[in-house]
Amino acid sequence: MSEEETPLPERILDGLDPEQRQAATALRGPVCILAGAGTGKTRAITHRIAYGIATGVYTPQKVLALTFTTRAANEMRNRLRVLGAEGVQARTFHSAALRQLQYFWPQAVGGSVPELVEHKARLIAQAAGAMRLSNDRATIRDLAGEVEKAKVSMLTPDTYAEAHASGARAGGRAGQGPADLPGGHDARTIARLWQTYEEIKTDRHQIDFEDVLLLTVGILEEDERIAATVREQYRHFVVDEYQDVSPLQQRLLDAWLGKRDDLCVVGDASQTIYSFTGASSRHLLDFQRRYDDATVVRLVRDYRSTPQIVDTANRLLAARRPGADSVPATWATPLTLVGQRPEGPLPSWNEYDDDQAEAQGTAVRIQDLLDDGVPPSQIAVLFRTNGQAQAYETALADAGIGFRLRGTEQFFRRPEIRQALLQIRAGANAVAPEDATEDVPGAASDTGGANAVPQTVRDMLTSLGWSPRAPRVTGAVRETWESLAALVDMTDRMAAAHDQAVRAARAAGTEGPGEFTLRHVAEDLARRAAQQDAPAVEGVTLASLHSAKGLEWDAVFLVGLTEGLMPITFAETSDEVDEERRLLYVGVTRAREHLTFSWSLSRTPGGRPNRRPSRFMAEVLPDRSSRASARRRTGSAHGAGPAASR
Template sequence: MPAIKPGLPDDLQRILAKTLAKQPKHRYQTIKELAADLKALNRHLELASTASPAPAPAKTKLVLKRLTLAARAVKIDYEKELNESQYQAVTTVDGPVLIVAGAGTGKTRTLVYRVARLVEIGVPPESVLLLTFTRRAATSMLARAAALADERCQRVSGGTFHSMAHATLRRHSELTGVNRAFTVLDQSDTEDLIDLFRRRMGLTKDRQFPRKRTIGAIFSMAINKLMSIEDVLDQHYPQFAHERHTLEELFHEFDHYKRERYLLTYDDLLVRLRDALQENQGLCHVLSNQYRYIMVDEYQDTNKLQAQIVRLMATTHDNVAVVGDECQSIYSFRGASFRNMLEFPELFPDAKVIKLEENFRSTQPILDVANAIIADARESYAKRLFSRIAEGPQPMLIGARDENEQSRFVVQHIEELRQEGVSLDEIAVLFRASSHSFDLEIELSKHGIPFRKYGGIKLTESAHIKDVLAFLRLVVNPSDTVSWFRVLKLLENIGDATVEQILAYLGIGEREFDTAKAKDNLFKKLKQFPAKAGYRDQLVRLAHLLRTIAQRALPRNQLPDIDRFYRPILKAKYDDYPRRERDLEYLISMAKRYKAGEELLADVALDPVDMALGDAAARGSGFVTLSTVHSAKGLEWDTVFVIWMMDGWFPSSRAFEAVEDLEEERRLLYVATTRAKRQLYYTYPLSAYEGVGRGSFSVVSRFLDPIPATILPRATLATNEHE
């Protein structure tokens, strides 16, 4: 099918897409439906034709003014401000480009300059799409590009894969087949819904059947890695292989239930977009023509599904630039595939591969160790990081007598660094698993050294916030069974069985409630449920609340009503309610920026706010950072300690059985190593406690042991018994 031309009115593009749709279900079903769209197009054309045309000279002057503005914006001396590889990556704008950006090589700077370059040479900002893994990253990059070039860069479309999918499914609901009133379920909501099905199928009493969190992980892995349930079980959960048929049945029932009630998980957002793009060539061409230049950050963290979406969205062009480092791919447990980097030239056969190897963060001695660690990786692009900072302290591998001596060494050295003038904010201790820092935390506290530990929960993942948002979700989508369960079970004397009775009485799942009148009638009917005396008054109050907030348009007016209803429940439910009340006040304040409940719910689902607001405020005020390596990715410090560098701990013993898992552990250590700017210490205890009455002599991590002492000197701590 020929591509739909870019620049056509949106109404006309929509008509063409539906008319040319490959699948019959995506085409016009009735003449009335087509007539309505043609009428809208006619109005568009009438408005355009009645607009007073500007005189020719003025029009020419306007065009010249635009060109002058563009020319005035050409102030960037790319060759001067970028190194040779970055310059090549920024100025290669047409066709597929794979930018292999080693740690600390300025990938963000390269993307920022690339956005500026595209806008500078005349590409309409709205035709550029920048996909990142956090909305903050996209916002920051576009702001930097705007400061570099001009404000047009702010009009570039930027966001996460999930937010882009969310917006597309709503905007083009007639082409995707997804009801625009859908609700997005977060991870805990998804697990609760899975648990509901486990109970309905009588599987909760079987101790051998996987728990809800494990089932959710199995389903998610199957979706993101494009695997069957059977293959996921065989490769990752062999202990549940005997439950394959039951899990497959549960998966299909679960999927059918969500579709009937307009419920989408995070994974569903991507699946439904990918499916719509594959099945509806019209949609494929609309999006491909809308986004003529696509850029993807952190491509090594994408999954197979996301790689397919990128390929489909570039159908009418191949202008795709992806940036990443396969050696920093450490999220396979989320479905990420480092092979997306390796296979990009297969998806785009004409791809140009550009390597960024000059590191602007670390000294050369640190990079020598990083290069040695990753040199033995089984699959990666050949590259060698180098730095213009040739001199610096050599990294050290230090053996301590036991865990406590390891902790005391770290604390003592932190105190010495502080005396030398190194800020505590510039010091980090990294480890493979959160439990590895317990002894160190005690030792730091003994010496009065303040620290913060990365990895707190998100504000919108906390139970009390989810309770409040559930009321709002019911008003947006009354078919949201998960929210009905959450809200109704807040009331006294109501359990699962009663909730099921109420939902059956209301007809949830049997009919649609897509108009304001239908919603109002539904909430009126809730008051009429033949409730027992123990909860009748509460049910009436709930029905009144739902009717009230449904009539209010703005979240800033809805949330205070919900808060008044919920506050007594909060005080009865949580001992620490004063702290949680502050969270509710923050949520109400945050809601003021939204014009619709759908917008607020989409943002908190797709880009949750950090719970640890105090931690964010504390940065730069004198805290040592304790962090798992996963949480430290993307950060940097002057001095880094990586503790527990022994086999079984780093790499984890759970990775010993599979080569792929062991390779990811190697990449994880590479990430830890490249966080250090000036000083780097690896430590390990010579003996380790492994349980009551059990201890063992440790073996140095297999990733460090082969590195020559000329690159990584060794030392053993000598304890002064008289101190």
């Protein structure tokens, strides 16, 4: 039977492994997919949705797929489109809730919908000022995070202090003192600050992101007519990264479901790393107890990493031992991954004299990979805290290696990007669309003029800080250049794709695409900005372990692996150390082929070598104790040996 003759449902299932196929064909009732890192969970759930639509079990518009990032939602929509499953709503919890809140607010509450405050730090600072509290930037950021965590944990200013004292707050410890809270404030002070913040919002008719969820929950729980309308609209739910849901998100999900159980959750308790934001794996761990008839599928075939890296990740989790203070049922039995890729190099490690030597040595090894043909965009340096980034920015800049810093301000909110979009839009709108190719600088012609559009974009961005060569400095200047360089690269790719489409049409004797102009660039950027779909920035990625979740690279350097950084100093309880172990596990499983661990013995050159490697290193690098010192080209790295893999 030819591919065209094969029924669509069977074509959708083609290429899935047995476990993925089991997940994709479990269409009704509660379904729990336990998916290890790199096991194709997004593939499984998108094929499940597409298969449900192809078999007539699902109506596309009645499926709501929930993710935690806009990027993940965009990826899911794109995959569903390729599978012919358009019409499915793939959104973040906040996006789905905000859409419903805006629609139902007039009939549920009346009047205009409050203005959404995207960043609460400014209002928190005003509340702190009104109370004559310290309002330095770092403290305000931490206070805003504390308020967010309390709200998603379903606390209020009235219940916060008591919950804090009893240890009821998710992820908290009973008996925490002021030193454990932002700015050294006690719980009652933070509760008053929170109340003041809420009063400021109310006076200004504003709400924050947590309010979006809280208000939507309130409307659905209090108005049966509206709840019935929403439940009629959405009949089937899929929740990705279920180990990261907060109590508030779970309550919203329950309100959407009502008494139904057409719910598919996907997650991995071993990748629970956001408890500091109120996320909890308890809902994933309790899923089978809540739904005793649930279908459970385990995805353990790792298609991302080499067997050597997979074995290292398995060892890291298997070495965990419960402590006397471990809270029961917070650590799930890890999935044992099975590598599916061909054999690769053994993970390696480096011990350096100091932080500067570690950064320089890492840059040397990155250059080795670049010389071997590994693209810079497929290399990442991952660290525990953002404060570690500066040394690597400097080392890479000194080595002439391009880099991008992930986890900073959102791409389309950066001042230089906003200015660039304004300039490009103004250029595209300078004349009427029908005259664009005649009057707009950089307009394409049928003789290959698409190449002029990238030059026009370059000319526009030069005034904002772009140059043909990357600046050999770090900080704001370098970040601005990297952002603008991403727009240049995106334009180049668009022009190349257009030229290729023109050539293909000519070869086939068919009508090709219209002329490529600056308007195409402006429209694509507008679409990307609306979807927060940032163009890729070419260069080595520098990122914290937390911001690396959900990403992957050919080569990963895990740096700064000393006691006090991994696990972090404030991880005092056994459960908190467990989360640090999971965080390192996430870092390990980001690598496809090359994985390097490193640490330094001293903070500064010439300092006392009083640091100790992370306790986790003895578990993943069993050959380290018998190493022979080996000086590398930096003259300051020791023991650059492979980790035993099996």
